[in-house]
Amino acid sequence: MNRNQRLTRNEDIKRVRQKGQSIARPSVVLGFLPNCFEETRIAVIAGRSVGGAVQRNLAKRRIRSAIQGMLQEIKPGQDLVLIARKPILEQPYRLLVDTIRKLLDQAGLMKDDLS
Numbered sequence: 001m002n003r004n005q006r007l008t009r010n011e012d013i014k015r016v017r018q019k020g021q022s023i024a025r026p027s028v029v030l031g032f033l034p035n036c037f038e039e040t041r042i043a044v045i046a047g048r049s050v051g052g053a054v055q056r057n058l059a060k061r062r063i064r065s066a067i068q069g070m071l072q073e074i075k076p077g078q079d080l081v082l083i084a085r086k087p088i089l090e091q092p093y094r095l096l097v098d099t100i101r102k103l104l105d106q107a108g109l110m111k112d113d114l115s
Helices: 010-019 053-068 093-106
Strands: 021-024 028-034 041-046 078-084
Touching (some): 010 078, 028 093, 041 053, 053 078, 053 093
Antiparallel strands (some): 021 028, 028 078
8 A cells, every 4th residue: 555545644534433434344344434535545443452562563464455455446535444353363364355345345435347
């Protein structure tokens, strides 16, 4: 994920979490809100409930890696916040990728195959 695809400002992340919609799964929560830019910006969060610093960093790396292959398939102009939950540490990577893909699809954020 390059720098212009990152959602880094705390105010922007709070705005997505408060004003946006969210969809939850046991291992990850997706918050989303349209933005006024051409690119999709993404923030990945892992709170203390996931574990210590090592576990939180592992969870965030797994999410970033899983979403990296889907970036071209996501509709532009969205702010996304992916929040890790504790079960993400035991979830197989392939299942994590499928979970994130299903969340994005359920939110209507994936580009149509006709495009």
